[in-house]
Amino acid sequence: MKRLWIPLWLTLIAFADFPAQSMPQDHSMHQGHQAHTSLADATIDPDNPMKLLADKKESEFNHHLAGLFVVLGGLFMLMQGAFTHRWPWTKYIWPSTFLLSGLFVLVWSDTELWPFGDRQWLEALQNNREVLQHKTFALLLLALACIEGLRAKGELEKTWSALVFPVLAIGGSILLLFHQHEAGMHGAGHMETMGRIQSEHFEYAVMGIGLGMAKALAELKTRGQTFFAALWPLLMVGLGVLLMFYRE
Numbered sequence: 001m002k003r004l005w006i007p008l009w010l011t012l013i014a015f016a017d018f019p020a021q022s023m024p025q026d027h028s029m030h031q032g033h034q035a036h037t038s039l040a041d042a043t044i045d046p047d048n049p050m051k052l053l054a055d056k057k058e059s060e061f062n063h064h065l066a067g068l069f070v071v072l073g074g075l076f077m078l079m080q081g082a083f084t085h086r087w088p089w090t091k092y093i094w095p096s097t098f099l100l101s102g103l104f105v106l107v108w109s110d111t112e113l114w115p116f117g118d119r120q121w122l123e124a125l126q127n128n129r130e131v132l133q134h135k136t137f138a139l140l141l142l143a144l145a146c147i148e149g150l151r152a153k154g155e156l157e158k159t160w161s162a163l164v165f166p167v168l169a170i171g172g173s174i175l176l177l178f179h180q181h182e183a184g185m186h187g188a189g190h191m192e193t194m195g196r197i198q199s200e201h202f203e204y205a206v207m208g209i210g211l212g213m214a215k216a217l218a219e220l221k222t223r224g225q226t227f228f229a230a231l232w233p234l235l236m237v238g239l240g241v242l243l244m245f246y247r248e
Contacts, residue, residue, distance in 0.1 A: 067243025
């Protein structure tokens with residue numbers, strides 16, 4: 001059970017700083033975007049449209065690729081029986097989608113960090129809420145990959161292990177409601193952009209919470225177990241499709 005609390009504790013760290021930092025951020029938007037003094041905004045130049053466009057394309061690509069991994073994971077779970085019956089090794093495809101997603105988000109979600117950029121990880125994690133959130137998402141995905149991989153291998157059959165996916169899915173979805181995109185807060189039409197980003201992340205959160213709840217109910221031996229066992233992979237595919245159509 002201690003393993004379950006490690007990713008949950010990391011999620012709470014990302015939540016803990018929200019109230020203290022959100023007010024200054026919103027205040028700066030209503031003050032005509034005065035000069036930022038924190039290191040968190042050091043990589044954002046509102047007067048450089050080329051940089052803003054590059055950040056936008058990078059963010060959209062990250063969401064689209066992550067969505068592709070989510071869709072593949074959901075589709076495999078829908079057809080898992082047909083594959084694993086003939087090729088037992090394919091049971092590892094499911095956790096592998098989390099592994100690939102987690103590694104991608106961990107390494108490529110913030111290219112201003114080393115080894116792609118000059119910014120140091122520790123400094124960014126301490127001063128940039130968006131970076132902290134991205135790395136928290138990555139750790140949640142990697143935790144899921146480890147747990148689901150061990151379950152697929154048959155080395156983890158504890159009752160609590162079946163609850164890891166639902167708990168982290170719901171927790172991660174709630175975290176999405178507070179997710180921040182610095183690049184979207186600058187440039188022409190930034191208010192419209194931020195409104196669209198918040199709306200999209202709200203949709204992801206609702207879909208993710210439903211996914212987590214359906215997965216939890218699929219683990220319970222009830223009359224609706226078969227229904228929920230088919231529902232949660234469909235919701236996973238739906239979430240992936242939404243991510244693939246993300247735009248800023």
